[in-house]
Amino acid sequence: MRALVKTSAGPGLTAMTCPDPAAGPTDVIVKVTATSLCGTDAHIYNWDPWAHSRIHPPRIIGHEMCGEVVEIGRDVTRVKIGDYVAAESHITCGQCFQCRTGQAHVCRNYRILGVDRDGSFAEYIALPDNVLWNTSSSIPPEFASVQEPLGNAVDAALAEDLTGHTVLITGCGPTGLFSAAVARTAGAATIIATDVSDYRLGLAKQVGADYILNAKTETPAQIAAAIREITAGEGVDASLEMSGHPSALHQAFGAVKNGGRVTLFGIPTGPISFDLANEIIFKGIRVHGITGRRLFSTWYRLAGLFKAGLNIKPIVTHTFPMSDYARGFELINSGQCGKVVLFP
Template sequence: MRALVKTAAAPGLTATAWPDPTPGPRDVVVKVAATSLCGTDAHIYRWDDWAQHRIHPPRIIGHEMAGTVVEVGREVSLVSAGDYVAAESHLTCGRCFQCRTGQAHVCRNYTILGIDRDGSFADYVALPEEVLWRTAPDIPPEYACVQEPLGNAVDAALAEDLTGQSVLITGCGPTGLFAAAVARVAGAAVIIASDISDYRLGLAKQVGADHTINAKADTAEAMAAAIRDITAGEGVDAALEMSGDPAALHQAFRAVKNGGRVTLFGIPTGSVCFDLPNEIIFKGIRVYGVTGRRLFGTWYRLAGLFKAGLNVRPVVTHSFPMSEFAEGFELIQSGRCGKVVLFP
């Protein structure tokens, strides 16, 4: 089969022929219809410090995908050949305290598709049956393959009910944009989005943001004043921090009203200092950390959101044949894109 492989401890990927996968007793082989690029894939492509300590070549990367089951192991019972599926990228152990108490999304021993085992940047991928998600056939592959990162946005936005609430989203990368779309369909009253890119702020408007703030053009004081003006001096009910930028982190905590909540999804590149008494404790703020998706509660919720009218089409801005993968990674580096999808 054709595959994109991290063949050596160096920047880039190699497009090459690779042995077809074969299923174990409880595995299936999926013919990949579409697979999307993630920030994690970009780290591996650049071969930055994180990737150098995490990836052991050779490895087919990629973990956001949709396709059709073409072969099943002898003990498989959840899916059949011909099923249209997406996949959960976190493979949990099923044995740790978290897995045994309904918290598999924070399994202590999970492994990740495209990092710890060969992933979806290929014609075919072998997966355990328990990570597969049957997908409605009317969802095109370019949208079906982004259900995994969409799940992150669902958990971030809906850690608490947003109906009738004001929401600030700091960071309009793909997951931040997905969070805006989820907040809109979930009934948020006012959605404010901030980012350093006018291009991405334009996408935020398309998926439902009512107000946008350019964090590069405006000072922190001007941004805070704008948020106070939009919320009649109250501050927002919920802030979703999707960027990991230290300034955005502080903005999120300062913008939320007393008794509000902050959800953290963006990953800072280093340590971040907080004025804990004034930014969190004295305000009585509830803080949620989001990693991955709740298994499989988030996936069921996402299916319902699609039926309720969730619109993610504006977020999927570019698609390429898999052979043109370098153009996709260049777009991610430039920041002038939403989600980038590859077709084998």
């Protein structure tokens, strides 16, 4: 099969022919229909310090995908040949405290597709049957392939109910944009989005943001004043921090009203200093740290959101054949895209 492989410690990927994967007793072989690019893939492609410390070439990368089951192991009963599936990228151990108490999303021993085992940037992929998600045939492949990162947004946005609430989203990368779409479908009253890119703020507007504020052209004080005006001085009910940038983190905590909640998904590049007393404790703020998706409750909720009319079409901005993968990574590095999807 053809696949994109991180063959050595350095930037880039290599398109090459690899052996077809084999199915173990509880594995399935999926013919990949579509696979989308993630920020994690960009880290590996660019070969930054995180990738250098985490990836051990050779490795077929990629973890967001959908496809058709073409072969099943002898003990597989959950799916059948011909099923249209997506996949949870975190393969959990099922044995640790977290797995056994309903917290498998923070399994102590999880392995990640495209990081710890070969991934989806290929014509075929072998997957444990317990990570497969049967997907409605009504969902086009370019949308079905992004259900995994969509789950991040569902978990971030709906960590608490936000129906009728005012929501601030700081950071309009793909997951931030997905969060805006989820919040709109879930009944948020007012959505405010901030980013440093007019392009991505335009996408936020298309998926439901009522107000957009550019953190590159407006100072933190100006943004804070605008949020106070929008909320009649009350502050927002919930802040979804999706960027990891220090100023955005402080903005998220500063904008939320007393007794509100802050969801943290963006990853800072280093330690962040906070005035815990005044920014969190005295305001009585609830803080949710988000990693991955809740398995598999978030997937079920996402299926319901699609039925309720969740609109992610504006966020999937580019599709390419897999042979043009370099164009996709160039777009991600430039920031002039939403979600990029490859077709093998």
